[in-house]
Amino acid sequence: MEETLKTTSLFGQHQKENAKLIPFAGWQMPLEYRGILEEHRTVRKKLGLFDLSHMGELEISGEGALDFLSEMITGNLTLVKPGQALYSVMCRDDGGILDDLVVYRMENKFMLVVNASNTDKISKWLEEHLPPDVSVKNRTDEIALLSIQGAPAETFLQHFCPDKLSALSYYHFIQSSVFEIPAIISRTGYTGEDGFELYVEAKQAPLLWEKIREREIPPIGLGARDTLRLEATYLLYGNDMDETTTPLEVGLSRVVKFEKEKFIGKQALLRQKEMEVPRKLIAFTMDDRSVARKDYPILLEGKNVGRVTSGTFSPTLEKGIGLGLVETMLTEWLSVGSEISVEVRGQPHPAIVSKKPFVQGSVKRGT
Amino acid sequence: MVPEDRLYTKEHEWISIDGKKAKVGVTDHAEEQLGDIVYIELPKKGGNVKQMTPCGVIESVKAVSEIYAPVSGTVIEVNSTLNDHPEKVNQDPYGEGWMFVVEMSNPSEVSSLLKAPDYLGLVKA
Incomplete structure (x- = not known):
């Protein structure tokens, strides 16, 4: 039963902060420090500090790195300049999503930031496809x-x-420093708010954490990270997408660039696009006080049309919110405002199809 | 914190007995494990509950969990304050966060419940 969990370089800080710790993708991570609701509201109203060191960083370098990555992801890297980052997905031949990731383009290499749960899988997948002039x-x-x-x-x-920093726009980064600690500062995030992600040498992280904490910026755990991302309708790998779903089904068509000559999954995705996308991802709010959770059935006029992929209580809207995959054929006329039901413990509960995002934060999306 | 003046279930409910009446809530350990509670579905007043059968639901931000009836009987009172203030269970699980009162139909069931030191042993284990 007892597997050895990895800890980040900030584990000592989490213990000192008295965090409630949970196993997450093989890591022992802080779920919450003072309560998910308070932490969530802190980020919406003020500022919060997260440890996301469990995320995987894979460095791709060598002559053929650009061509190689272009084939591995669905996005178009030729439009991405050094100092810019790209949100994309990596697919299997059949179009199933292996991971969603951020690609950082540096002067002569790339850094892929992948989900903790997928780091080993993606690392292996890249190795398997690696040409001789590229290294991972x-x-x-x-x-x-x-x-x-x-x-x-x-x-x-x-x-x-x-x-x-005002010169740094969304999805751009610089090699700089914070408190004189060398850092890649990236204007990215997963909360719907404006913010920065700081990549630093692991051994410098405790000092940086302490410096920021001294300025009364409270720590935020993975619990609030999940409620924040869901309010912003950012998808979570393993919930809203996995190898059995394609980017077209989960509403990520915008990151699939069919104009590219080739990428893994292109043929399958093109076929799906030309035929019909069998499922689609919808957002909904509960219309009573119930809370939808992952895998609860979604009903339309009493008929099962899909399932919830992510569900939680929205601290901002103070009601249940969720995302769900539904059969396109059975839900053609569904639009924002349509009434559906979610089956909660055997009983249908009213829900309403919502716009995305549920909550508009301070993030300056843009290009 | 496990008060000595009541009994406990393995599912982390507490029960405070006064004659045939039993007041029910969940323990400090339970609310701590659940985190911020956002919605509570209590059994209906006048309804019957059966020992160690689910009779209500607690939704926290991150998870859902069932409330088990520590004893069988008729629900004669519910704490309706929790409808609008479910956080009372986090703040004061043994006091203002009480959930409902059962008039016991079979008071001998009480013998199967845990005393405070035994419950403490269970959550410490």
């Missing part, structure tokens, strides 16, 4: 990832950073 290095253990999220993130961080 798993740097997860050497790199720590801290994230500062909330509307005042830029103002706060600017005090401790020599570079002009």
